Amino acid sequence: MRFMYIVTSPHRTPPTPAFMEAVGKLADREIKAGRMIDNGGLMPLSTGARVQIKDGQLSVVDGPFIEAKEVIGGYAIFELSDKDEAMAMAKEFMQLHKDYMPGWEGTCELRAFASPAH
16 A cells, blocks of 8 residues: 655754654665655745635745645655554654654654555
């Protein structure tokens, strides 16, 4: 099963070098094992834009987005055997946040990709 992890946080502080090193080691291990397909951090909201349809009108809103309470900071895509394995990996990943970024708060949402069999 393919899962996407979406990491959100109300914090806008950059990750610590120690955290980035720990995540790099985890990513290297998971890529070599064939479980991690892709991952990445996202740039600040000020560099983004939203294309939306509201009241039947298409519009573009440049960042930053004042109403954003939580920001997607990054994502990862894994190929794993089941939801239990996906949960274990998400817990290991979030433990790195706890260990290397004291005081950080956030969420790792994991979602299975839709497929014709599901």
